[in-house]
Amino acid sequence: MRKLVGLSLALVVVALAGCATTGHKNYEAFKAADPHSILIVPVVNRTTNVDAPDYFLSTVTIPLAEKGYYVFPVNLVKRSLEDDGLSDADMVHSASTAKLCGLFGSDSVLYVSIERWDARWALLSTTVTVGLSYAIKDCKTEQVIWEQKETMVYTPQGSNSGNVLGDLIADVVTAAIAKAAPNYMPLAIQANARAFQPAGTGIPAGPYHGLYKKDGYY
Amino acid sequence: MDIVRGLILLAVLSSMAACATGTKYQWGTYNTDLYKYYSHSITQEELARRLQIAIQRCEADGKIVPPGLYAEYGYLLYEAGQYEEAVQFFQKENDKWPESRPLMAKMIRNCKTKTSPDQGSKSSKIEAAGQEGLNPASKTVLPAYLVVLKSANIREKATTNCRIVASAKKGDQIQKIDESGAWCKVKLASGKTGWISKGLVKEAVQTSPEAGAKDVHPESKDKEPQR
Numbered sequence: 469m470r471k472l473v474g475l476s477l478a479l480v481v482v483a484l485a486g487c488a489t490t491g492h493k494n495y496e497a498f499k500a501a502d503p504h505s506i507l508i509v510p511v512v513n514r515t516t517n518v519d520a521p522d523y524f525l526s527t528v529t530i531p532l533a534e535k536g537y538y539v540f541p542v543n544l545v546k547r548s549l550e551d552d553g554l555s556d557a558d559m560v561h562s563a564s565t566a567k568l569c570g571l572f573g574s575d576s577v578l579y580v581s582i583e584r585w586d587a588r589w590a591l592l593s594t595t596v597t598v599g600l601s602y603a604i605k606d607c608k609t610e611q612v613i614w615e616q617k618e619t620m621v622y623t624p625q626g627s628n629s630g631n632v633l634g635d636l637i638a639d640v641v642t643a644a645i646a647k648a649a650p651n652y653m654p655l656a657i658q659a660n661a662r663a664f665q666p667a668g669t670g671i672p673a674g675p676y677h678g679l680y681k682k683d684g685y686y
Numbered sequence: 687m688d689i690v691r692g693l694i695l696l697a698v699l700s701s702m703a704a705c706a707t708g709t710k711y712q713w714g715t716y717n718t719d720l721y722k723y724y725s726h727s728i729t730q731e732e733l734a735r736r737l738q739i740a741i742q743r744c745e746a747d748g749k750i751v752p753p754g755l756y757a758e759y760g761y762l763l764y765e766a767g768q769y770e771e772a773v774q775f776f777q778k779e780n781d782k783w784p785e786s787r788p789l790m791a792k793m794i795r796n797c798k799t800k801t802s803p804d805q806g807s808k809s810s811k812i813e814a815a816g817q818e819g820l821n822p823a824s825k826t827v828l829p830a831y832l833v834v835l836k837s838a839n840i841r842e843k844a845t846t847n848c849r850i851v852a853s854a855k856k857g858d859q860i861q862k863i864d865e866s867g868a869w870c871k872v873k874l875a876s877g878k879t880g881w882i883s884k885g886l887v888k889e890a891v892q893t894s895p896e897a898g899a900k901d902v903h904p905e906s907k908d909k910e911p912q913r
Contacts, residue, residue: 505785518847519725526720533753534710538785541754543720544761544793555843573788653721676710676753 493669495685498613501606504675505538507574510546510557512581520585520652521557524600527656528580531664536677540572569607576613579603584619587650596622598655602663604671614671618659711752714740726850734762753783760793769797831890832870834858838887840880844869851880859890 508528511521525542533539552571554560560568565577584599599619606613664671672685715736723733737759744751760775773794780790840852844866852874854860860882864871869881 522724523721526717526724529754530709530713530717536710538753538783540786540789541758541761541779543723543758544754547761547765550843555845555848574785 493614495614495672497606497609497611498604498672499686501576501608501613503537503576503604503606503613505540505573505575506532506604507540507545507568507572507577508532508542509560509568509577509579510549510555512557512561512579513585514581514583515585517582517585520582523652524580524582524585524656527653527660528578531660532578532671533676535664535671536674536680538674538676540574545572565605565610566607575607577605577607579605583617585652594623594650596650596652596655598652598659600656600659600663616663616669618663620655620659620662622655712740712744712747712749713752714743716740716752716755716758730762730765734759734766737762751778751782753786754779756782757786757790757793764793764797764800767800769801773797830862831859832862832872832882832887833890834860834882835886835888838882840872840874840878840882842880844871844881846883848881852876852878854882860887 508525511524513521525546529539529542548571549555549560554563561579561581568577569575579602581601582599583601584597587594587596597619599617601615601617603612603615605611667684673679673681673683719728719733719736722728723730728736737755741751741755741759743749744755756775756779760772760779763769763772763775776790776793776797779786780794834854834856836856838854839850840854842849842851854872854874858874860875861873862870863873863879865884866881868884870884870887871879872882872887873879
């Protein structure tokens with residue numbers, strides 16, 4: 469019971485922190501570029517978790533499209549690049565931005581690198597971490613017009629109920645569940661929300677959004 | 687218990703209120719389906735079926751189909767060899783989203799190339815889609831067979847980083863259709879194609895190619911009803 473209360477409280481805190489603004493960025497380059505469409509290219513993996521890039525790819529389209537941009541179909545883009553011999557994300561990221569834009573006809577390109585995607589298991593607490601770095605480049609200038617880094621950490625709250633053996637068993641069970649299938653997806657989704665949404669550091673509303681050019685960036 | 691319920695409700699509400707501005711589009715289960723597809727818990731066919739449902743629901747409700755969905759579905763049709771249907775969906779994406787036009791024009795061109803018989807034989811996707819009929823060349827060449835030495839994964843591309851498309855058991859005979867470096871491209875009895883590491887196979891001794899061919903060559907079965 470105490471555990472549940474703790475967990476719920478932690479959720480509230482995380483949810484509220486989601487939109488905290490942390491300083492302002494310079495949006496001059498973004499405004500000059502005024503992108504209408506975003507091409508999400510395959511994600512670079514700096515972790516040892518081989519599945520992370522594809523899994524992550526499934527989380528990015530919705531928040532960006534909801535922000536008012538035309539987002540190129542991620543699976544089509546990924547498969548087309550593979551057919552052109554660009555199955556390696558590192559290769560895609562080091563290719564010329566203008567060339568990629570030309571292939572798909574986009575205005576901007578979102579590059580994401582996965583820095584952390586791991587679970588550390590311990591007897592009493594398990595920590596799941598997702599770390600991401602994002603950069604949007606303008607197709608015309610090939611310059612970075614927006615970038616952000618996010619790290620999300622999830623630790624099941626190990627509160628004490630006074631019953632040492634009970635707590636121990638509960639934690640071991642939690643750790644075992646996380647070990648069988650650590651759930652990275654909610655963390656990835658939260659990281660995206662924290663990167664794209666906050667006013668002042670997020671991404672300005674795009675042309676299909678009601679607040680396009682009215683949300684204080686322009 | 688009430689406190690817990692209240693806090694959970696508060697958590698849910700604040701997570702909704704804090705960031706989301708409500709959803710513009712009706713996505714259905716697009717993101718989770720894509721995740722399930724990438725984690726191999728649903729097949730490409732199932733992903734296509736679910737995308738079709740998501741699109742139909744939007745259309746039935748008079749809602750805008752979210753950006754990219756027509757094109758994603760079109761691409762899966764394209765990969766399944768349903769080029770004419772694919773063109774329809776690329777066209778819909780093109781009409782709804784002007785930003786997609788250069789890409790959709792390319793995709794539609796690709797589909798048209800595939801449906802013209804001269805170009806058909808060049809495509810490996812046609813083989814993957816099981817439409818051997820479009821590839822007359824493959825029938826005249828005597829197929830080479832490999833014997834699988836131990837249980838092995840068949841991958842989409844010649845690297846262990848790539849998706850597993852099928853698996854082969856020890857002793858299986860599979861048709862070799864290409865090779866590259868340490869990998870062989872093979873075709874299974876199911877008609878699926880993929881890459882297998884050369885270390886896991888050896889050349890089959892072709893004493894009775896017919897015996898092998900019957901098991902692993904789907905065309906021979908497909909042809910019978912036509913005769």
